[in-house]
Amino acid sequence: MPVSDHQLIDAWKQVLTLSKLEAGQTVTLLTSSATHPQTLACALVATQQMGAIVNRLDLPPVNAEKALSRDSLAYLGTTPLTGNRAAIAALKASDLVLDLMTLLFSPEQHAILSAGTKILLAVEPPEVLVRMVPTLADRARVKAAAARIAGAREMHIVSAAGTDLRCRLGEFPAISEYGFVDEPGRWDHWPSGFALTWPNESGTYGRIVIDRGDILLPQKSYVSEPLVLTVEGGYATKIEGGLDAELLSGYMDSFKDPEAYAISHIGWGLQPRASWATLGLYDREATIGMDARAYEGNFLFSLGPNNEAGGQRTTACHIDIPLRKCTVKLDGQEVVREGKVLDNEEVANAR
Numbered sequence: 001m002p003v004s005d006h007q008l009i010d011a012w013k014q015v016l017t018l019s020k021l022e023a024g025q026t027v028t029l030l031t032s033s034a035t036h037p038q039t040l041a042c043a044l045v046a047t048q049q050m051g052a053i054v055n056r057l058d059l060p061p062v063n064a065e066k067a068l069s070r071d072s073l074a075y076l077g078t079t080p081l082t083g084n085r086a087a088i089a090a091l092k093a094s095d096l097v098l099d100l101m102t103l104l105f106s107p108e109q110h111a112i113l114s115a116g117t118k119i120l121l122a123v124e125p126p127e128v129l130v131r132m133v134p135t136l137a138d139r140a141r142v143k144a145a146a147a148r149i150a151g152a153r154e155m156h157i158v159s160a161a162g163t164d165l166r167c168r169l170g171e172f173p174a175i176s177e178y179g180f181v182d183e184p185g186r187w188d189h190w191p192s193g194f195a196l197t198w199p200n201e202s203g204t205y206g207r208i209v210i211d212r213g214d215i216l217l218p219q220k221s222y223v224s225e226p227l228v229l230t231v232e233g234g235y236a237t238k239i240e241g242g243l244d245a246e247l248l249s250g251y252m253d254s255f256k257d258p259e260a261y262a263i264s265h266i267g268w269g270l271q272p273r274a275s276w277a278t279l280g281l282y283d284r285e286a287t288i289g290m291d292a293r294a295y296e297g298n299f300l301f302s303l304g305p306n307n308e309a310g311g312q313r314t315t316a317c318h319i320d321i322p323l324r325k326c327t328v329k330l331d332g333q334e335v336v337r338e339g340k341v342l343d344n345e346e347v348a349n350a351r
């Protein structure tokens, strides 16, 4: 169902207020050919109503001939900002960039954030943005989970379907994604609601079973029969199963890059307003699947780069896979039990 401009402007104002936007600050809206017109129009109204100095920077898309899909996360690497000094300078000189284009996983994004500029990505359809407009409670919950990850040396994930994966931690920071940017140099994504980190280089071993009903992204499909990933030394060394396994392998092989098979970020979903079921209701080109990434109690793991966390590995291929019904343990302590996030008291009693 469509949302009214009134609702979306209010949602933008809530996000911008949580992001501490002040009158007189400079906001640049980064747009491209896939930017949603209502999201852009309402962002322009909300930022101006809040007294910001507002720019729009529209850049032509890149990588279409290399990507196998129109999803903005399907091919990482060069961006419309690569080598574009004038655009980078404009973004660095802004207090806040509203990324309605998808600049994720690029050195240019790092350079802009290092200048103190905040970046908020917002590319999901308007009704998804409105349903998952972030709150301070989202932040508190995600920060608490990230603090647990930051203090742990091992994440161990098991499931009745057969997952048994151990990830050593400590080399990379714990990241909170709660949907707004309240500190200088912060990046976030509206909508979101999850805590994550990256395992140590070569530090992941075991088996991942992607069970029936689990979701592959950017395929944006529900798996119909289990896939089994064997993980050794930080890489998926075998992908076995039926047609879904062949489709995943076929897609990943097309990048001809061994780094595509590395275990990338790991964490769990904490967003109660996100839904596992939503993806089945959408045309696949209408969403990038943030419901699937953020729904409460998933174990979200990914395959691909770790440069976003400060690691050395880059690859154009990035797969996100949220699993249902997993138990996640940090240094032996359960934090998610069979797909249910445990609250503080439950964690304390779960030894």
Ligand SMILES: [Fe+2]
Pocket: 265, 302, 318, 319, 320
């Ligand atoms: Fe990812």
